[in-house]
Amino acid sequence: MKIARINMGAEGGPKVSEEPLGAYEGSGGRALTSAIVSKEVPPLCHPLGEDNKLIIAPGLLTGTSAAMSGRVSVGCKSPLTGGIKEANAGGQPSQMLARLGYAAIVLEGKPKDDTLYKVFISKDGIKIIPDNSLKMLGNYDLVEKMKKEYGEKIGCISIGQAGEMKMAGASVAFTDMELRPTRHAGRGGVGAVMGAKGVKVIVVDDNGMKMRNPKDPSKFGEANKRFVEGLKKHPVTGEGLPAYGTNVLTNVINESGAYPTKNFMWGRFPNCQKISGETQAETEKARGGLATHGCHRGCTIQCSGIYMDKDGHYLTKQPEYETVWALGGNCEIDDLDAIAMLDRLCDDYGLDTIEMGATIGVAMEGRLAKFGDAPAAINLVKEVGKGTPLGRILGNGAAVTGKVLGVERVPVVKGQALPAYDPRGIQGIGVTYATSPMGGDHTAGYAVTANVLKVGGYVDPLKPEGQVELSRNLQIATAAVDSTGMCLFIAFALLDQPETFQALLDLLNTFYGGNLTADDVTQLGKTILKNEREFNSKAGFTAEHDRLPDFFQKEPLPPHNLTFQVKGQDLDTLFNW
Numbered sequence: 161m162k163i164a165r166i167n168m169g170a171e172g173g174p175k176v177s178e179e180p181l182g183a184y185e186g187s188g189g190r191a192l193t194s195a196i197v198s199k200e201v202p203p204l205c206h207p208l209g210e211d212n213k214l215i216i217a218p219g220l221l222t223g224t225s226a227a228m229s230g231r232v233s234v235g236c237k238s239p240l241t242g243g244i245k246e247a248n249a250g251g252q253p254s255q256m257l258a259r260l261g262y263a264a265i266v267l268e269g270k271p272k273d274d275t276l277y278k279v280f281i282s283k284d285g286i287k288i289i290p291d292n293s294l295k296m297l298g299n300y301d302l303v304e305k306m307k308k309e310y311g312e313k314i315g316c317i318s319i320g321q322a323g324e325m326k327m328a329g330a331s332v333a334f335t336d337m338e339l340r341p342t343r344h345a346g347r348g349g350v351g352a353v354m355g356a357k358g359v360k361v362i363v364v365d366d367n368g369m370k371m372r373n374p375k376d377p378s379k380f381g382e383a384n385k386r387f388v389e390g391l392k393k394h395p396v397t398g399e400g401l402p403a404y405g406t407n408v409l410t411n412v413i414n415e416s417g418a419y420p421t422k423n424f425m426w427g428r429f430p431n432c433q434k435i436s437g438e439t440q441a442e443t444e445k446a447r448g449g450l451a452t453h454g455c456h457r458g459c460t461i462q463c464s465g466i467y468m469d470k471d472g473h474y475l476t477k478q479p480e481y482e483t484v485w486a487l488g489g490n491c492e493i494d495d496l497d498a499i500a501m502l503d504r505l506c507d508d509y510g511l512d513t514i515e516m517g518a519t520i521g522v523a524m525e526g527r528l529a530k531f532g533d534a535p536a537a538i539n540l541v542k543e544v545g546k547g548t549p550l551g552r553i554l555g556n557g558a559a560v561t562g563k564v565l566g567v568e569r570v571p572v573v574k575g576q577a578l579p580a581y582d583p584r585g586i587q588g589i590g591v592t593y594a595t596s597p598m599g600g601d602h603t604a605g606y607a608v609t610a611n612v613l614k615v616g617g618y619v620d621p622l623k624p625e626g627q628v629e630l631s632r633n634l635q636i637a638t639a640a641v642d643s644t645g646m647c648l649f650i651a652f653a654l655l656d657q658p659e660t661f662q663a664l665l666d667l668l669n670t671f672y673g674g675n676l677t678a679d680d681v682t683q684l685g686k687t688i689l690k691n692e693r694e695f696n697s698k699a700g701f702t703a704e705h706d707r708l709p710d711f712f713q714k715e716p717l718p719p720h721n722l723t724f725q726v727k728g729q730d731l732d733t734l735f736n737w
């Protein structure tokens with residue numbers, strides 16, 4: 161496997177060079193993006209400047225026949241948080257890049273002028289082509305144009321208008337199996353960094369390439385079989401997620417009293433049934449969409465789906481739980497069609513749905529629109545796409561919007577919006593939000609497992625005891641899983657079924673011919689977190705940044721009427737291992 165570096169600021173125009181992994185040998189996904197950022201990006205550089213790098217890295221098992229292995233990591237210094245960032249996505253391009261032999265594509269430097277480029281990667285190498293006709297296209301129109309030019313067997317990695325305008329809420333889109341730009345590395349403004357590099361789209365064509373070959377094909381195949389059986393037999397990965405997608409959580413989290421409603425004012429949304437996963441699945445089926453669908457080939461859990469409008473025409477992929485919450489309950493919007501339209505607009509402009517939903521919630525609290533007003537929310541997102549002055553404020557996220565509108569209750573950590581679980585009702589996730597090097601991020605250490613779902617044990621969600629240890633263990637495990645290219649949802653089965661965790665180890669060992677143990681995996685997770693923490697510390701982050709906003713300590717959240725209980729001094733022990 162090799163690294164391709166594309167220097168967008170080279171004399172005489174962008175230049176490509178390829179090199180072996182070298183010092184990064186044995187790394188993939190998040191381990192690789194975070195290692196490159198820590199080693200090569202000056203922590204104090206401007207995120208939109210020439211010294212920042214955007215790294216797109218498939219995982220260790222991506223491009224193989226292992227189930228669930230098509231995820232991709234996108235890393236850089238974040239324009240939203242000012243710290244290190246890894247944002248993760250599904251879609252097809254990751255598998256294609258890996259089959260072409262790329263462990264990472266690194267965009268470096270800064271173009272000399274405002275020419276916009278497309279990059280074409282195939283078995284014949286990498287071409288960089290100026291193409292100003294792509295300027296300010298939405299992701300959907302852009303992909304259609306690429307299909308006409310390069311055919312239907314490609315994958316696209318792209319930015320919409322938000323990335324071109326270098327907004328801190330901008331995402332990088334990856335096309336799905338239907339060649340639609342629906343899978344996003346959403347968090348932290350990674351799309352703004354791609355925009356700053358002057359790259360609109362990377363078109364990947366793996367025609368003529370084969371699956372990556374394991375060292376021991378028969379044992380690898382046998383481990384994959386055990387791995388898939390393990391996923392099928394666990395109730396979350398075998399039943400809940402396939403039937404209703406992640407939105408199965410709306411009723412569950414609402415019932416637990418931790419569903420952040422009306423910009424984190426209440427822990428229950430009275431109308432949640434109208435936007436639940438159950439209602440969503442019924443609607444999708446009734447309109448000829450799909451309630452069970454994968455975001456890439458080889459996904460056996462299939463938590464995604466396809467959402468049609470009232471007339472039975474494709475509108476968007478199935479909006480997932482965090483999107484439905486952000487653009488729904490958080491804004492008191494209870495209309496699934498409006499939420500689906502907001503999701504479609506975010507995908508087209510290339511925006512993080514969590515950041516945008518939290519931003520609209522803050523804007524509603526700042527009286528820019530009324531809570532529950534779906535048409536107003538749609539108009540606000542359209543402002544972002546048009547790049548009006550108001551749109552540019554909103555597109556830079558909840559923290560900027562809160563400042564501009566004089567709103568005190570702004571749910572962010574390290575400048576990044578908190579997702580769909582209130583830390584006063586699920587205290588363990590609050591520890592992750594506060595301490596993750598990524599800023600407010602549920603996936604970094606998903607304590608909802610033991611706090612609510614009773615997966616991997618049980619820790620009372622309303623008490624501070626045990627939450628730091630829970631979040632620590634999950635953050636370590638997550639960093640490691642994010643490096644394999646595996647979808648994080650396999651973790652439900654890994655946490656409860658030692659034999660499924662063993663099957664994952666066997667996949668890695670039979671592919672690479674190594675002898676990884678569970679301890680090695682833990683060590684890998686710790687090393688990644690250490691790299692990330694060190695980068696953030698050099699970028700100016702201190703213990704004060706590992707805290708939730710004030711109002712979580714002061715305002716009790718109904719129905720449990722609790723504040724966030726975990727003390728600062730305990731949060732500061734999270735990385736002591």
Ligand code: SF4
Pocket residue numbers: 228250453454455456459460461462463464647648649
């Ligand atoms: S489980 Fe869902 S998010 Fe994970 S790979 Fe499958 S469709 Fe994508």
